[in-house]
Amino acid sequence: MYNLENTYWYSEHPLSDAQLASASAEFFVRQISRDEETENRTGWVELDHIDEYSQDNSSRRVYLSMLNHFPTRTMTFVHSRAFLANEPRGHFYYRSRYRGVELNSCYQLMPLSENQLQVIRKEPQ
């Protein structure tokens, strides 16, 4: 009963369109070929070929996955909250495609206090 082609990216740092596309290509190629060596099935993609991130290993990691539910539930729903408890800041990028229509959106999470995060809607870069 699932709907639309929904994809999301999570990164601690902002990502450009090129970086989103690069992560996407890398992830889906690996997934489709089911690379047994890397076993990269958890959704984390290393963007080691992106120069501007090469100085900082932690910032090169992008979490990418397809979704079978409403996209922003990755921020709001229970298991995602558990993820956010460990990574209480970052950028969520969403892409929903339906036939010829594509909707892109971006949200930044900023800690307000120890147990509060502010959700800021941003224009995709």
Add this chain to the structure above:
Amino acid sequence: MSEGQLGGIAKTFALSRNNRAGTHAAELTDADRVRTLYRWVLIGILMSLFWKASYYPLAYELYGKLLLEDPFFPIAFRSPYVLAALMGLPITLSILCIFVAHPWLFRIQAAATTACLAGLCWHQGSYNDVTFLTCFWASLLGLWMVLSFEKPWEQILPRAQMFAILIVSLMFAGGAVGKYTPAYWSGDVLYQIYFVDRPFWFFDQLRTHMDDASLRSFATLYSRVVILVETACAFLWLMPRRIAGWIGLITLCGIVVFSNINLLSVMFCLFALCGIAIYQPANAKDQPDA
């Protein structure tokens, strides 16, 4: 014992059985029958909500620990306390209604359940969860039923069956229309979501017995079958109700068995609606004019 004596006993037994059935039918009012039908909906909704039992304490704990200040949601609909109330109230009232049959309790419960489920569809912590969406639609049917307790059973049953099948058809239509996009038709989406690494008996078996290319091809076939079956089931409302109910029930069970056991929380209330469509009273008095 002679043949004549045996025939007499059999006749007496048959008469007494008919009398009992007649008395039973006379004792049951139209409101009783509608209430029984309503309890099916109620039990379906409760089973849906109970199937998510592990979700509630975890959600409440996590939402309390980490508040998301998102202006998209009104303040009340970000609160974990409101979430707990929206979840707790319909469950409590519904359980009460299984044991206590008072018309006003039914009305209060049905209105509160519908309102709470609508609230759960909107609350930040449960936003867009299909379980609450299907339960909401089932609760709408329930609300209509409790407001119709006074009407004749002969009117209520066929209408309830029609509404039940309309809701089931609508759920299938929503699923089908959303998939009319190239990534579903090619199988990409379901391949990524299910076939690559989803731990479930069906996909585990496929990964064990198929090579990568075959698995990818099978994902395309699987996705197309899902789209076509859901599209066909969107037209259940055009079929005779009992047949539509059976087809709906079998298809919903198939979705659970071949994709995801967690979907039972979405399905239980729809099973109840299919059950209503299938229901055919054995007693002639309970049988509405078609």
